[in-house]
Amino acid sequence: MNTKVAILGAGCSCAYGYPLANQMKAHIIEFAKSVESSAPKLHKLARNTLGLFDELSAQGCPAQTLDDLAWLIHQGKIPVKPGTFKDEHGYRLVEDAKTMVSAMFLAKESEPAVKQLAGYRSFLRRIFPNATRCGQALSDSPWRVLTFNYDRLFEIAFCQHFVVDPTQAFYGQFVLNSGLYPLAPEKVEIDTSRFSLLKLHGSVGFSSVEEYGECNHYHMTPDLLQHVPITDETFFFGTGQGIYSTRIKPSLIVFPHEKSHLKEYPGNKLPFRAYIPAVWRAAAEYVAAADEVNIIGYSMPEPDWASMENLLNHAKPSCRIVVQNPDAQSIAAKMRIRFPALADKITAYPATFGN
DSSP, X not given: OOEEEEEEOGGGTGGGTOOOGGGHHHHHHHHHHXXXXXOHHHHHHHHHHHHHHHXXXXXXXXXXXXXXXXXXXXXXXXXXXXXXXXXXXHHHHHHHHHHHHXXXXXXXXXXXXXXXXXXXXXXXXXXXXXXOOHHHHHHHOOEEEEEOXXXXXXXXXXXHHSOOOTTXXXXXXXXXXXXXXXXXXXXOOXXXXXXXXXXXTEEEEEEEEEETTEEEEEEOOOOSSSOOOOSHHHHBOOTTSGGGTTOBOOEEEOXXXXXXXXXXXXXXXXXXXXXHXXXXXXXXXXXXXXXXXXXXXXXXXXXXXXXXXXXXXXXOTTOEEEEESTTHHHHHHHHHHHOGGGGGGEXXXXXXXXX
């Protein structure tokens, strides 16, 4: 089987109401308005995150994206309140932002555009041609899908495209093969011999909690008929939950700079410490086996260059790297400069997602 890899970016989802990185602040403003009366805790998180954007701008260090915001907090650009540890202060601010964006993205699943998903459904027909049975299609497909997106649009389109067996773990080995299992939440296992959807920066609807010394992962499965309720109860622990009472449920979302922290501090207790290394190991294995890597709707933002270089350096000499984007020529040119060893592999295909 000639293995093919698709790497999806924000350009795949922006047509369905999801923000590109530099549009994030405007979307947070709208989200804050929408939950002001219905979810006061989420509203506070959104207003606090907007306040961080304003505070950084007033200091002469404006953040253009959420990744920028998290990085500048990590660098200590937000003053620490008296009596608060610097690292703990920054960690809490970033966790608040992650929970807020998780709620905001899940809220967008109820928008009319998400019912269509023409680009994603066209992409599914491309990677599962002439397939009617879900199980057979997954076992036969040569494709492996890696996504930098937090949203669940691929999963929703997948549920629209196939009849999914509800007795199978949706993110487990025999369906999307994303590494998560509801009956074994401490486990992150991926079968690299078959189709897989790997969420390289984590996902909305995923959370991770430290329990009895283990990092346990939990997730919601997309439901086409019943949307996730955007309430405080969905994103915060209730009372009577021990040390977690009334606290945020830690989102399994990872900003680019946080991946290096895992290597520098192997004894860390970060909620994504088991998930991220396993996902990136599998992604590297997929790229190493691929005859073709398609980079679709992804503009190669600066914070991701190091991770992408490490990933693409696993490509074998005969592998072809195809950049599919309306601005494909420009992105391919930048990649040839930044990755000179890969220059002769890279080709540009100016097109929108799904075409």
